[in-house]
Amino acid sequence: MNKIAYSAFIAFLASIGTLVSVQALSSDEADSAGDERDITLDELAEHASAESCWKAIHGGVYDITDYVPDHPTEEEVILEWCGRESSEAWDNKSPGRPHSPAAERQLENYRIGRLVDDQGEPLESADTGELPSEEQDQPMEQEAAAAAPSPAEDQRLHRAMLGQPLDGHYRGVFTDRGEIQVNITFDLRDGHLSDVNFRHLAYRGVDYLTLEEDADLYPVMVQHRRITEWLEGEPLTSIFALYEPERVVDEVDGFSGATLRGAKVISAMRDGLNRGVYSWP
Incomplete structure (x- = not known):
């Protein structure tokens, strides 16, 4: 009889311990949720x-x-x-x-x-x-599938299979020794460039995009802006002209074309192409 009473007592303590643990866990979860600000x-x-x-x-x-x-x-x-x-x-x-x-x-x-x-x-x-x-609850995947062109009509698929870059928005970077020097965005439409812009342009700690007009290196930023203007509407293959940037941009305030570092711009754009379309038109 004593054994039965002892077993019942142990079971009772175990159940109490379980309830306390569950309550503690629930309290911790509530506290954690309450910590979210x-x-x-x-x-x-x-x-x-x-x-x-x-x-x-x-x-x-x-x-x-x-x-x-x-x-x-x-x-x-x-x-x-x-x-x-x-x-x-x-x-x-x-x-x-x-x-x-x-x-x-x-x-x-x-x-x-x-x-x-x-x-x-x-x-x-x-x-x-x-x-x-x-509207959120609509089966968007089914709608997208229904609207998608067939493989016989999908021009994006055709261009990809032929090794041609797809139309779309691209982003690419050139990094040297852990420093992002060039971050550029551009659009492709039928193999032609548009909306070419620098998101980041720096060298040896100098952020060219933030320079004031009276800064010594401001003309270098102007030169790079002229690169983007020159590329507008050009075929994608025109980026290789930047290997000789002095042909693309005239000298600005005594700064030669050598300051353009056109090869880095090419590398950043090719990085964007290698990554693939960032967003579709």
Whole structure:
């Protein structure tokens, strides 16, 4: 009889311990959820470097600073989205292909808050408006599949199979010794260039895009701007003329064509082509 009473007593203690543990876990989860704070786009923008990289993805904000060195692609690819609403990049690891469920689970380890507007209202994206819920619930994949052209009609497929660059928006970089020197964007339409712009242009610690007109090296920035103007409307093959940049840009205020470093611009543009279309027209 004593053995039965003792066993019942032990079982009772075990059940009490289980209830306490469950309650503690629930409390921890609640505390963790309560720790999540509201983060505005302005605060997000303050964390746009390798030293502090925050990204907003579908309403959540993530501090991925510690993960940046472990990202499988070049560091500049992920740094490009630091301090920004990055759902577009997350949903298009390659055109039309999002990150995997495993990546989504890993991402949650870095969550620090939710994205809100200046009034504290949640933001799903950087856009000011959201689709009504009934439109969000539509089977978009089926609609896209129905609207897609057949292989016999898809001009993008034909160009790819023939080894021709696809029409679209491209981004590329040239990096030397860990420093991004050239980051350039451009569009291709029927093999011709348009909307050619520098997103970053630097050399030996000098950011040319931020120079004032009275700065000694400002003419170098002007020369590079003239490169983008010269490329507008030109066929893609015209980039190889930049190997002799003095043929493209006249001397500016005593600075010779040698300051143009046209080969770096070519390398950045070819990097963009190698990465593939960044976004479709």
